[in-house]
Amino acid sequence: xxxxxxxxxxxxxxxxxxxxxxxxxxxxxxxxxxxxxxxxxxxxxxxxxxxxxxxxxxxxxxxxxxxxxxxxxxxxxxxxxxxxxxxxxxxxxxxxxxxxxxxxxxxxxxxxxxxxxxxxxxxxxxxxxxxxxxxxxxxxxxxxxxxxxxxxxxxxxxxxxxxxxxxxxxxxxxxxxxxxxxxxxxxxxxxxxxxxxxxxxxxxxxxxxxxxxxxxxxxxxxxxxxxxxxxxxxxxxxxxxxxxxxxxxxxxxxxxxxxxxxxxxxxxxxxxxxxxxxxxxxxxxxxxxxxxxxxxxxxxxxxxxxxxxxx
Amino acid sequence: xxxxxxxxxxxxxxxxxxxxxxxxxxxxxxxxxxxxxxxxxxxxxxxxxxxxxxxxxxxxxxxxxxxxxxxxxxxxxxxxxxxxxxxxxxxxxxxxxxxxxxxxxxxxxxxxxxxxxxxxxxxxxxxxxxxxxxxxxxxxxxxxxxxxxxxxxxxxxxxxxxxxxxxxxxxxxxxxxxxxxxxxxxxxxxxxxxxxxxxxxxxxxxxxxxxxxxxxxxxxxxxxxxxxxxxxxxxxxxxxxxxxxxxxxxxxxxxxxxxxxxxxxxxxxxxxxxxxxxxxxxxxxxxxxxxxxxxxxxxxxxxxxxxxxxx
Numbered sequence: 361x362x363x364x365x366x367x368x369x370x371x372x373x374x375x376x377x378x379x380x381x382x383x384x385x386x387x388x389x390x391x392x393x394x395x396x397x398x399x400x401x402x403x404x405x406x407x408x409x410x411x412x413x414x415x416x417x418x419x420x421x422x423x424x425x426x427x428x429x430x431x432x433x434x435x436x437x438x439x440x441x442x443x444x445x446x447x448x449x450x451x452x453x454x455x456x457x458x459x460x461x462x463x464x465x466x467x468x469x470x471x472x473x474x475x476x477x478x479x480x481x482x483x484x485x486x487x488x489x490x491x492x493x494x495x496x497x498x499x500x501x502x503x504x505x506x507x508x509x510x511x512x513x514x515x516x517x518x519x520x521x522x523x524x525x526x527x528x529x530x531x532x533x534x535x536x537x538x539x540x541x542x543x544x545x546x547x548x549x550x551x552x553x554x555x556x557x558x559x560x561x562x563x564x565x566x567x568x569x570x571x572x573x574x575x576x577x578x579x580x581x582x583x584x585x586x587x588x589x590x591x592x593x594x595x596x597x598x599x600x601x602x603x604x605x606x607x608x609x610x611x612x613x614x615x616x617x618x619x620x621x622x623x624x625x626x627x628x629x630x631x632x633x634x635x636x637x638x639x640x641x642x643x644x645x646x647x648x649x650x651x652x653x654x655x656x657x658x659x660x661x662x663x664x665x666x667x668x669x670x671x
Numbered sequence: 672x673x674x675x676x677x678x679x680x681x682x683x684x685x686x687x688x689x690x691x692x693x694x695x696x697x698x699x700x701x702x703x704x705x706x707x708x709x710x711x712x713x714x715x716x717x718x719x720x721x722x723x724x725x726x727x728x729x730x731x732x733x734x735x736x737x738x739x740x741x742x743x744x745x746x747x748x749x750x751x752x753x754x755x756x757x758x759x760x761x762x763x764x765x766x767x768x769x770x771x772x773x774x775x776x777x778x779x780x781x782x783x784x785x786x787x788x789x790x791x792x793x794x795x796x797x798x799x800x801x802x803x804x805x806x807x808x809x810x811x812x813x814x815x816x817x818x819x820x821x822x823x824x825x826x827x828x829x830x831x832x833x834x835x836x837x838x839x840x841x842x843x844x845x846x847x848x849x850x851x852x853x854x855x856x857x858x859x860x861x862x863x864x865x866x867x868x869x870x871x872x873x874x875x876x877x878x879x880x881x882x883x884x885x886x887x888x889x890x891x892x893x894x895x896x897x898x899x900x901x902x903x904x905x906x907x908x909x910x911x912x913x914x915x916x917x918x919x920x921x922x923x924x925x926x927x928x929x930x931x932x933x934x935x936x937x938x939x940x941x942x943x944x945x946x947x948x949x950x951x952x953x954x955x956x957x958x959x960x961x962x963x964x965x966x967x968x969x970x971x972x973x974x975x976x977x978x979x980x981x982x
Contacts, residue, residue: 383785386799394800403799405806435781435788439797441806445756467780469815470746471845471913474694477746486750488697488714489705495716495752504780506817507843508850532818534782539819540866546855551862555851602782 363499363525364576364598365568367461368623370428376663377618377670379463380423380655381602381630382451383433384412386440388635390648393418409443416451419634420458422652423659429461429499431600431628452498462498463600467529469504469511476514483526484518500525502578502600505555512562516575519566525574525598530556530590533580533603552586556593563597570623572598579617581609581627587616591624599625604662605632611665622670633658674810674836675887675909676879678772679934681739687974688929688981690774691734691966692913692941693762694744695723697751699946701959704729720754723747727762730945731769733963734970740772740810742911742939763809773809774911778840780815780822787825794837795829811836813889813911816866823873827886830877836885836909839873841866841901844891844914863897867904874908881934883909890928892920892938898927902935910936915973916943922976933981944969
């Protein structure tokens with residue numbers, strides 16, 4: 361089944377259009393997990409990476425039955441070196457075993473021949489003479505559009521071949537996203553509108569049974585006005601919405617990225633779920649030892665919060 | 672010493688403004704290396720990754736005394752999974768031992784807090800409680816500008832703190848690079864000109880003794896006319912020039928990226944050096960067993976070719 365159809369079915373099944381970001385800095389992890397890992401492997405990249413994988417497993421166990429997908433952010437694994445990447449790999453495997461879709465947030469991009477290799481790494485398979493093997497084998501990947509269609513096409517081809525998805529950056533959630541993305545071009549359109557127009561075209565042949573395409577877009581929750589414009593341009597692209605929670609985006613803000621059918625967007629929260637046990641909202645109710653229960657409570661609260669503005 | 676000063680000193684010492692790209696697909700590797708690796712580890716990602724590291728060592732041994740730097744492209748290691756990334760790590764270590772600078776070509780990018788993690792991974796150090804450790808510790812990294820200054824600043828801070836460098840994409844070498852990069856904005860300037868203006872400003876505080884900055888730019892050899900315009904905007908940015916050789920860029924084309932002082936650019940070639948033994952130019956002279964001699968011959972030819980148009 362096409363990636364986008366699997367995603368929508370899981371969203372409907374769980375009545376939840378949100379995704380848990382797994383961006384685990386060692387600072388986020390409860391002491392009891394860290395101390396055990398450090399006792400075994402010292403305060404090293406290896407110790408940190410092992411703590412991260414344990415932490416991720418707790419989070420996944422706490423939310424797998426209520427969310428459709430997780431979104432590990434590659435930067436937070438690469439910073440712990442090879443051991444960190446092993447934790448990324450194992451996190452992806454564990455999440456898939458639990459029936460979750462895995463969206464790797466890597467914002468990869470390059471010229472065509474090199475984009476082919478990135479796509480093989482995450483979505484497709486790597487040829488080794490007369491055989492082939494999947495390297496990371498996630499369900500979807502975020503991709504940067506700056507190099508144009510050459511750098512996007514290899515990913516789209518693998519989406520088609522292996523039932524995978526991509527989400528292409530359009531309007532990012534950060535403060536300076538306007539520096540280049542909001543620039544008005546000579547046609548009067550902004551850069552992010554032009555990128556969106558291309559995405560809509562690029563996804564034309566990958567539409568599934570709900571009319572949405574496996575070629576999606578990234579539009580930050582922190583820009584609801586731009587999201588309204590983009591929702592109209594991106595008729596068939598699913599929108600991945602970062603920026604809810606810790607970055608300041610609210611349920612009302614993310615509502616702009618949805619269509620009247622209640623579909624069309626999936627909202628990510630990372631820190632607000634991972635670090636729920638430290639938050640004003642939950643820290644009285646849950647101890648550090650039960651941090652995962654706080655994560656579940658926050659994931660459920662987020663679901664209700666978003667569904668509340670959609671109905 | 673600042674990254675840019677080390678780079679320029681090495682360029683002067685070796686009288687060579689070119690860099691060897693290490694983008695090793697298994698298909699490029701001579702049979703005798705592949706067969707040995709496959710015998711030990713099978714036709715697996717691990718077998719391929721080991722063949723790649725052996726291949727890279729041969730290439731590094733053949734060129735370390737004549738080039739200032741190597742540029743491994745992360746996509747070609749990620750496609751071989753965790754074992755591929757181990758080969759990347761070991762290749763970086765080996766090249767540094769041989770006195771080469773290592774420019775990791777990863778085109779990383781994200782919002783500020785996440786860009787911090789990417790920067791820690793490649794340029795800086797990763798904090799683990801009261802201690803810190805370097806994950807990949809290369810000398811420079813390529814970076815994508817689409818998210819604006821938030822996504823660039825963490826890298827610049829680490830360049831300053833750890834004497835590292837970055838090269839920010841401006842005008843890439845691929846056919847479709849114009850799709851977004853050449854768009855004319857309402858001010859009459861193209862997107863790549865605007866990105867270049869910002870880079871010049873971002874590198875202001877990281878200028879070394881030759882007047883060049885550790886905040887560089889990427890401008891493809893395949894666009895010599897745009898390079899002429901960009902060389903004027905990028906007064907202090909060093910330009911990393913991909914696209915020479917296999918992608919079609921000539922010495923005359925890359926000349927546009929240099930300044931009259933003979934400095935200001937460093938030209939990358941990957942496939943034409945790695946696969947020199949298969950090329951029309953060298954295949955009669957060198958056997959597959961002596962592929963590294965063909966790589967050295969091609970690296971020397973490239974050096975003469977580029978120096979020829981600069982003097």
